[in-house]
Amino acid sequence: MIIDYQSAALIIVDVQNDFCPAYISGGKSYPEGSLAVAAGGDVCAPLNAVAKEFAERNGKVIATQDWHPKNHASFASGHPGKKVGDFIDLGSAQSQVLWPDHCIQGSEGARFHDRLNLDPANLIIRKGSNPLLDSYSAFFENDRQTTTGLDGYLKAFSISTVFLGGLATDYCVFYTAMDAMRLRYKTYVFTDAVRGVDYPKGSVEQVLSAMKVAGIGMITTSDILQN
Ligand SMILES: [Zn+2]
Incomplete structure (x- = not known):
């Protein structure tokens, strides 16, 4: 696959300790994250390889x-009276799943x-800071209106194609990919560099088919690394 890197961005979604199983790195043990996605840490290696490629070829690398x-x-x-996995109405476009406490600002879990190498990153976008x-x-944000500023950043650099990987397939990767399409970016998801929560059961399969229907390209990191 030939990519015009000048107009392309890699978006690495939420590869954070709270979304990953326990692991050891640099002689330090990291406990299982409070909202660990099965094999979540496995996305680091393919994303590091792609991020290096983007950096060397003048593409943009963004992490959320x-x-x-x-x-x-x-x-x-x-x-x-509510528990993890219950749904509530927060007045946003979709009903809100209740999660365990996770990714609290400044915490180890956040x-x-x-093992994720962020040296190539041009921009880090933080999201979810509004308590409500x-x-x-x-x-x-989930009101579908409050911008994170990412669209403005990408447009300022005339980016027209985005590539996505990270966590979790059925939540943050999915919504990012669908918004990217809505904003008219040519959008690809690296199927070997995403992992899902799969809650409710079957949601990973459901979002993969919804993304295909929406015209989002499903590729693997080797499709671009073999050039
Ligand atoms: Zn969250």
């Missing part, structure tokens, strides 16, 4: 970081996975 205040509305802990609103997409 879920970054919640302690009292974030998506945490089940703040809703008496840090990027230690969740933010799955790298482009808009």
Whole structure:
């Protein structure tokens, strides 16, 4: 696959400790994240390889970081009588799943996975800071209107194609990819560099087919690394 890197960006979504199983890196043990996605850390190696390629060829590399205040509305802990996995109405476009406390600003769980190399990153976007609103997409918070600034950044550099990987397939990657299409970027997802929550059961399969229907390209990192 031939890419015009000058007009392309890699978006690495939420590869943070709280979304990853326990691991050891640099002699340090990291505990299982509070919202660990099966094999979440496995996305680091392919994303590092692609990020290096983008950096060497003058493409943009962007990483997003879920970054919640302690009292974030998506945490089940703040809703008496509710539990993780319940749905509530937060007035956003979709009903809100209640999650365990995760990615609290400044915490170890909110840090990027230690094996993710962010040296090539041009920009880090933090999202989910509004205590009353969740933010799955790298482009808009879940009211579908409050921008994160990413679209303006990409347009300022005349980026027309985006490539996505990271966590989790059925939430932040999915909403980012669908918004990218809505904003008229040519959009690709690296199927070997995403992992899903799969809650509710079957949601990974469902979003993969929804993304295909929407015209999002499903490729693997080797499709671009073999050039
Ligand atoms: Zn979150």
